[in-house]
Amino acid sequence: MGREVVIMGAAETDIGKLPTTSTLELHLEGARRALADANLTKDQVDGIASVSVPGPIQVSHALGITPTYVDGTGVGGSSFLFHVRHATAAIKAGYADVVLITHGESGRSRVGAPPYPRANDSVMAQFEMPYGIVGPPTSFTVPARRFLHETDNTLEQLAEVAVAQRRWAARNPRATFRDEVTVDDVLGAKMIADPFTLLMCCLVTDGGGALVVASREFAEAHGSDKPLVHILGTGEAATTPLISQMEDMTRCKQFTLSSQAAFKESGTSTADIDHLMIYDAFAHVPLYGLEDMGFVGRGESGAFIADGHTSPGGRLPMNTNGGGMSYTHTGMYGMFAIQESVRQLRGEAAAQVDDVSTSLVLGNGGMFMSAATLILANQP
Amino acid sequence: MTQHSTRTATPEVSPEARFAPRATPETQPYWDATAAGRLDLPRCRPCDQVFFYPRSSCPQCGSTDLEWVTCSGKGLLHTYVVSHRPAPGFPVPTVIAVVELEEGPRMMTNLVDADPETLELDMPVEVRFEQRTGAAVPVFAPVPENAGKESA
Numbered sequence A: 001m002g003r004e005v006v007i008m009g010a011a012e013t014d015i016g017k018l019p020t021t022s023t024l025e026l027h028l029e030g031a032r033r034a035l036a037d038a039n040l041t042k043d044q045v046d047g048i049a050s051v052s053v054p055g056p057i058q059v060s061h062a063l064g065i066t067p068t069y070v071d072g073t074g075v076g077g078s079s080f081l082f083h084v085r086h087a088t089a090a091i092k093a094g095y096a097d098v099v100l101i102t103h104g105e106s107g108r109s110r111v112g113a114p115p116y117p118r119a120n121d122s123v124m125a126q127f128e129m130p131y132g133i134v135g136p137p138t139s140f141t142v143p144a145r146r147f148l149h150e151t152d153n154t155l156e157q158l159a160e161v162a163v164a165q166r167r168w169a170a171r172n173p174r175a176t177f178r179d180e181v182t183v184d185d186v187l188g189a190k191m192i193a194d195p196f197t198l199l200m201c202c203l204v205t206d207g208g209g210a211l212v213v214a215s216r217e218f219a220e221a222h223g224s225d226k227p228l229v230h231i232l233g234t235g236e237a238a239t240t241p242l243i244s245q246m247e248d249m250t251r252c253k254q255f256t257l258s259s260q261a262a263f264k265e266s267g268t269s270t271a272d273i274d275h276l277m278i279y280d281a282f283a284h285v286p287l288y289g290l291e292d293m294g295f296v297g298r299g300e301s302g303a304f305i306a307d308g309h310t311s312p313g314g315r316l317p318m319n320t321n322g323g324g325m326s327y328t329h330t331g332m333y334g335m336f337a338i339q340e341s342v343r344q345l346r347g348e349a350a351a352q353v354d355d356v357s358t359s360l361v362l363g364n365g366g367m368f369m370s371a372a373t374l375i376l377a378n379q380p
Numbered sequence B: 001m002t003q004h005s006t007r008t009a010t011p012e013v014s015p016e017a018r019f020a021p022r023a024t025p026e027t028q029p030y031w032d033a034t035a036a037g038r039l040d041l042p043r044c045r046p047c048d049q050v051f052f053y054p055r056s057s058c059p060q061c062g063s064t065d066l067e068w069v070t071c072s073g074k075g076l077l078h079t080y081v082v083s084h085r086p087a088p089g090f091p092v093p094t095v096i097a098v099v100e101l102e103e104g105p106r107m108m109t110n111l112v113d114a115d116p117e118t119l120e121l122d123m124p125v126e127v128r129f130e131q132r133t134g135a136a137v138p139v140f141a142p143v144p145e146n147a148g149k150e151s152a
Ligand SMILES: [Zn+2]
Pocket: B044, B045, B046, B047, B048, B049, B058, B059, B060, B061, B062, B063
C-alpha cells in the first residue's frame, strides 16, 4: 500500500483585517509558522503546493526552496484539500518526502491581491454575469430556495446553521464574531440576497495558513513532538463552472463523490466520524453537506442542526472554530477548515471537543463547482 | 451620463449601464439570435439533446454533429434570489433566477416585470430580450394568467 502519510505541521497567520500584509507575505508567514510547528527547516521541504496566485513558484522562491514536486491546483476554496490529496499520492509514490501547502489571501484589504476577473467573453461572463451577479452572495445562494422547497427544510432551519456556528465562535477567542445570536437575529439581519441575510453569509477577511505533509517515517524521524495527524482517506470531484448548470440544484454531486471516495479508502463510514468540518461559505452549504455525504437523510439536515446535534455538547460537533460565517473567511476558506480538524485531533483547539479521534473535512470550491474530502485521525 | 465612477445615493437604473457580454466565435450564433429576438440553442442530432450553454460538442454523447434550434422561449421558474446588492445599472432589488426551458436546459437569468413577493417556484415564464451595449440579453417575465389558457 506504500507509505503512510501524515500532517506533521500546521499553523495559521494572524487573521482579520491586516492592511499592512500582502497576499504573498501571508503565504510566507503561514509557511514559516507551519515549518516551525513541525520543527523543520525550509531546506527539508522538497514539494510545494499552492493556488495559482501568487503561485507555488513565487511562494517557494520567496522562501528559498527549490521544489521537485509542484502542485498549482486552483479550483477555489477546496484547493488546499486537493493539495493534501495530491501530496499524499506523491509521497506514497516516492515523488516527494515533505510537501509544504500554503494559503494566503488579502481577501478584505486586497494588498498585493489579483483584481477580480474583468473578462466579458468568458463562459461565465456571457451566461451568468449579465444578470446583476455581484460575487458569491448573489449567485452561490441561488439554488437554496429550490433546496428548501424540495427537501422541506425550512428558512428557520437555514438560520439555525448560523446560530449553531456562533455558539462555537463564542468559545474561540480568535473568531471574528463571538456574540451568540438567535434565529430572529439571523432572519432580521440586513437582507443580502433573499432568503439570505448578512448573518447567513461568510465573512471577508485577510489571513493565511500552511500545512506540512510528509511520510510518517520522515515525520517520526525529523518532526516535533506534536501529535501526528494521519491521512486515512481522501476524495475529490468537480462538476460545473456555472452554478446554473448543476445537474440537480438540490444536491451537490461532488460532495457525494468525494466523500464516498474518502470513506472507501479509509474503510470508515459516517458513524466513525467524531468531528466534522463542512465549508460554510453560506448557511445552506452545511445542509447540503450533511445530506449529500449521508450523515443524515434527505431533508433531515435542518432539524439535525436545529436540535443541537452539531452544537457544543452535540453528538456530531461541526465547524467548531465558528466556520466561515463567524471565525474567518479569506475567500478560499478550505485551509482554515483543515487547520481546525488538525487542532481538534491534536487536542489543542480553542473549543476542544472531548475524545476526537476521527475528523472529516469537506471543502467546497467555487460555487458548488468542486469539492474534496479528507478523513483524518490521531491514530494510523 | 458620465464615464467617471462617482458615488451617488441613487445609482442610475439603466440597461445600457448593465454588464454587457461579448461573444466568442463559438457563441456568436447565440448572440446573433438574441439580437434578432430569438433564443437559439445547439441541438445534438444523434441524441436529440438541446443543451445550454452553447459549445462545440454534446455534453451527453460527445458528438460534434450539432444544429442550432430556436427555443419556444417558455419555461418554468426553477429557483431565485432577490438580490439587494447594488449592481451597475440594476434596480434594487433585482430577481436573479434560474429558469428551466421547455426544451430541458436551465439557464441563469433575471425575472423582470414581476413583484418579487408574488413569485412562486415552477410558475410559467417567457423570454424577453433586454438591450445592453452591444448585446441583447435574454431575461424572463411571468406569463400573464390568461395567456397560458389560450396557447394550451
Ligand atoms: Zn448528443
